[in-house]
Amino acid sequence: MTIKLIAIDVDDTLLSSKQELLDSTIEVIQQALTKSIKVVLCTGRPLAGVTHFLAQLGIEGSNQYVITFNGAVIETVTGEVVAKHLLDNATYRALTAFAEKKGIPFNVLDEHSSIYTASHDVNWITVVQAYENLAGIYVRTPDEQSADFSIAKGLFIGEAEQLDLVENEVRSTFSPDFYVVRSGRNFLEVLNQHVNKGQALKDLAAKLGLESAEVMAIGDEQNDIPMFDFAGIAIAMGNGSELAKDHATYITSTNDADGIAEAVRKFVLTD
Incomplete structure (x- = not known):
């Protein structure tokens, strides 16, 4: 089934070890966006902590989404909250x-x-x-x-x-x-207790009318495993933890060696 949504962790996945976006990462994500594929950053950070990267990637508008606080909040990149589960x-x-x-x-x-x-x-x-x-x-x-x-x-x-x-x-x-x-x-x-990246990704996919087989998730750590378990294709970074790799369907290169570009080209930009 065709991938229609790519969920990407931020730290040590989307970003290099220098906390920067590789040119190859920007290129493939922009190519995916031109094919109307949703690219959703799924991060432990708040929206403010990824706004700069969203702008660099060209992910903008009220019909694009981000999962923040490890799934506690689902919101548009413009800050409109879709769902939230907080602590008192x-x-x-x-x-x-x-x-x-x-x-x-x-x-x-x-x-x-x-x-x-x-x-x-x-x-x-x-x-x-x-x-x-x-x-x-x-x-x-x-x-x-x-x-x-x-x-x-x-x-x-x-x-x-x-x-x-x-x-x-x-x-x-x-x-x-x-x-x-x-x-x-x-x-x-x-x-x-109802929060994790996988549940948030499942909820967002349902809102968008997507099946799990139409979702690819990319990450590197334990908090990415729930979205690995939901997504049809789960990509672990080469620099990721062994536990994350155990839950992946494919292990790509590291965050410093075009890992995102490799995975997106292999599973999404196939034509």
Whole structure:
């Protein structure tokens, strides 16, 4: 069946190790767009963190979509929200209390991409996170937020070894009431239990009247596996994790070696 939607992870997939788009990536995506194929960025970032790349790729207009916050929000590239599944203040309290007890750096993102942390000692990874997503950082305890304050996701952050030590305990404490996923070496995320990239991609495909066989997904990490499991064709990057590769139907080259271009030419731009 012909591919009509390409879902692409951003960090370490769409972007090179220098956090840039390769010319070959821009070329094949623009070719796909000219064939009326939807190209949907599926990312843990907020919309503000991918707007620059959308512009470079030529993905624009109210009929183009992006999946943000690892599936917590589906929206048009112009910012019109199609669906969202957020977490409440009580969850923010519970996650913050756990982080403080375990001494793990922690922050949350609201649906507008602002970053909040209860710690005055802001971790350097949070600073990088804010820079990449064009986000402000606010030091606020849960008590300083309104009762109806909601978040898109919570993030335990830190060096990979630090997160390795607490990952199982985070999972046992918050699963299955929440979706817990290691989205990268430095990020362990907690989201609404109904949220993941695969569910969001399934919901968007249904809205567009597409079957899973008409969808191709490209990614590199654990948080991409749910969309691999939904899509008719699942592409793992050569630089991806072994777990992601185990769920893929094809392993392409790395993000620094035309991996996106290789996959799109092989499975989409075949004529």
